[in-house]
Amino acid sequence: xxxxxxxxxxxxxxxxxxxxxxxxxxxxxxxxxxxxxFDRMPVSAEKLQSGGKFAGLFAGEHVAATEFVIGAFxxxxxxxxxxxxxxxxxxxxxxxxxxxxxCAPIAVRTRLTLYWYLRKIAGPGVTFIYNxxxxxxxxxxxxxxxxVSATAIGLAFGIKVPALEAILPNSVGWVVLxxxxxxxxxxxxxxxxxxxxxxxxxxxxxxxxxxxxxAVAMLTRLGVHPNxxxxxxxxxxxxxxxxxxxxxxxxxxxxxxxxAWFCNLAMHVGLSxxxxxxxxxxxxxxxxxxxxxxxxHLLAWICSxxxxxxxxxxxxxxxxxxxxxxxxxTFGLLLAGWTTANPxxxxxxxxxxTVTPNWxxxxxxxxxxxxxxxxxxxxxxxxxxxDYVAIYGLVLMPIGAIVFAEHWIFPLLRIExxxxxxxxxxxxxxxLIAWLGTLVICFSLPLHLYFRWLPGWFIAIAxxxxxxxxxxxEGRR
Amino acid sequence: xKTWIRAMLSxxxxxxxxxxxALFFAGKISERSYRLAFLLTSIAWFIFATLWMAAxxxxxx
Numbered sequence: 450x451x452x453x454x455x456x457x458x459x460x461x462x463x464x465x466x467x468x469x470x471x472x473x474x475x476x477x478x479x480x481x482x483x484x485x486x487f488d489r490m491p492v493s494a495e496k497l498q499s500g501g502k503f504a505g506l507f508a509g510e511h512v513a514a515t516e517f518v519i520g521a522f523x524x525x526x527x528x529x530x531x532x533x534x535x536x537x538x539x540x541x542x543x544x545x546x547x548x549x550x551x552c553a554p555i556a557v558r559t560r561l562t563l564y565w566y567l568r569k570i571a572g573p574g575v576t577f578i579y580n581x582x583x584x585x586x587x588x589x590x591x592x593x594x595x596x597v598s599a600t601a602i603g604l605a606f607g608i609k610v611p612a613l614e615a616i617l618p619n620s621v622g623w624v625v626l627x628x629x630x631x632x633x634x635x636x637x638x639x640x641x642x643x644x645x646x647x648x649x650x651x652x653x654x655x656x657x658x659x660x661x662x663x664a665v666a667m668l669t670r671l672g673v674h675p676n677x678x679x680x681x682x683x684x685x686x687x688x689x690x691x692x693x694x695x696x697x698x699x700x701x702x703x704x705x706x707x708x709a710w711f712c713n714l715a716m717h718v719g720l721s722x723x724x725x726x727x728x729x730x731x732x733x734x735x736x737x738x739x740x741x742x743x744x745x746h747l748l749a750w751i752c753s754x755x756x757x758x759x760x761x762x763x764x765x766x767x768x769x770x771x772x773x774x775x776x777x778x779t780f781g782l783l784l785a786g787w788t789t790a791n792p793x794x795x796x797x798x799x800x801x802x803t804v805t806p807n808w809x810x811x812x813x814x815x816x817x818x819x820x821x822x823x824x825x826x827x828x829x830x831x832x833x834x835x836d837y838v839a840i841y842g843l844v845l846m847p848i849g850a851i852v853f854a855e856h857w858i859f860p861l862l863r864i865e866x867x868x869x870x871x872x873x874x875x876x877x878x879x880x881l882i883a884w885l886g887t888l889v890i891c892f893s894l895p896l897h898l899y900f901r902w903l904p905g906w907f908i909a910i911a912x913x914x915x916x917x918x919x920x921x922x923e924g925r926r
Numbered sequence: 927x928k929t930w931i932r933a934m935l936s937x938x939x940x941x942x943x944x945x946x947x948a949l950f951f952a953g954k955i956s957e958r959s960y961r962l963a964f965l966l967t968s969i970a971w972f973i974f975a976t977l978w979m980a981a982x983x984x985x986x987x
Contacts, residue, residue: 647976647979647980647983648976650979651971651972651975651976651979654940654975655940655943655968655971655972655975658940658943658944661944661947662943662944662946662947662964663947665944665947665948665950665951666947666950666951666957666960668951669950669951669953673951675951675952675953774947774961774964775960775961775962775964775965776961776965777961777964777965777968778964780968
């Protein structure tokens with residue numbers, strides 16, 4: 450491989466270009482830093498929050514519009530009743546343990562957000578790329594939420610939900626509908642996140658009740674007796690009967706377990722919840738995430754499974770919600786979509802603001818909203834939501850692994866920590882190579898998509914550690 | 927209205943949201959009545975909970 454001679458003279462035009470690129474990167478870095486300036490300093494002791502606050506925070510965090518789709522998809526994918534319950538119980542347990550033993554300890558020790566900690570480790574250039582990747586993925590997620598909400602309104606106008614295998618919109622009506630809802634959500638996001646956060650707080654417990662109420666009401670339609678003596682029988686034979694609908698892949702317990710584990714991968718193993726846990730008094734507060742995942746990713750998924758079985762196994766969240774809880778159910782679905790798309794749009798805007806110097810918040814939220822609205826027209830993102838959630842976690846997971854390696858493994862192996870910060874690197878190439886290399890390997894692994902992230906996490910840790918260790922040796926020579 | 931009264935009323939309306947489907951499942955009310963009751967108790971929740979949370983925020987700030 451050809452090596453560059455550092456002493457070789459650059460031609461003036463190339464040198465000029467390099468200076469311009471460096472200046473541009475410096476400008477972007479300083480703008481990006483300004484955005485996150487408010488949380489630059491480690492959290493001080495008087496700002497630490499109690500365990501009760503964390504329990505409350507997580508309790509309302511994991512009930513979104515997508516829960517209507519995820520639980521229903523397990524039914525369509527032919528998951529058996531026993532597999533579902535065991536998979537969800539243990540998968541969510543692993544997710545809680547990942548928050549507790551991977552994310553929270555690093556957050557409590559550093560008291561920093563992932564943004565600032567990654568900046569020390571990988572340099573502002575890699576942090577910038579991470580931000581953009583995050584913004585892109587957030588837009589798709591918010592788009593899927595808009596699509597789900599569109600099914601609620603579409604019911605009133607007789608607009609058919611696209612078929613399970615659809616990629617493109619199935620009608621002009623669907624496009625108009627998603628555009629209208631996307632525009633409404635974007636306008637609300639532009640008007641201000643703070644003002645609307647009170648309403649979102651009010652919605653959160655009620656949306657969870659919509660799931661429970663809808664499922665209880667639908668049990669009658671499935672033939673469950675009021676004394677519940679045939680509940681397990683109905684669950685096994687009529688809801689999670691182990692038969693996938695036509696065209697859907699059959700999933701088993703391992704798939705459900707891994708899905709429940711990785712569905713918040715970017716937050717726990719990917720460490721983005723360092724932003725929350727830096728306020729925790731103890732790392733053990735990670736256990737409080739159980740208050741969020743068990744209602745949201747176990748009960749709500751079970752409830753949506755019951756609802757989809759009661760409407761004849763058809764993926765139409767709007768019809769599901771209406772048949773289960775009437776007009777209130779339709780509003781529940783709409784509000785679930787909005788309350789989760791709204792902060793997602795806000796986060797996407799915040800991440801995108803790094804590339805749009807001096808743009809006000811409303812303008813960048815508008816751009817993020819417009820992109821999200823376009824995404825929401827394509828039903829593939831909500832109809833392939835399970836795969837998208839897997840990809841979303843997989844793409845961001847290696848960054849968490851890199852931070853984990855630098856934080857815990859480097860001191861053990863006596864590898865210098867925070868080299869990027871100490872030497873003023875814009876790009877820690879080892880981090881970027883480890884990130885991208887892990888993704889290339891993960892996407893070529895002969896495993897089901899749901900299982901790829903786990904070997905990927907170890908690959909990212911090993912490759913980053915080896916690359917940084919070899920740099921140390923080169924430095925010594 | 928005092929904050930604790932608003933809190934009690936909102937929690938009561940949320941509980942009533944659960945009573946409606948339970949009564950329908952037990953065969954005590956019709957589907958139509960369940961849907962109406964669920965809608966009304968949901969509206970009650972939104973009114974009382976908004977008042978409660980706004981008051982709680984004011985007290986904090």
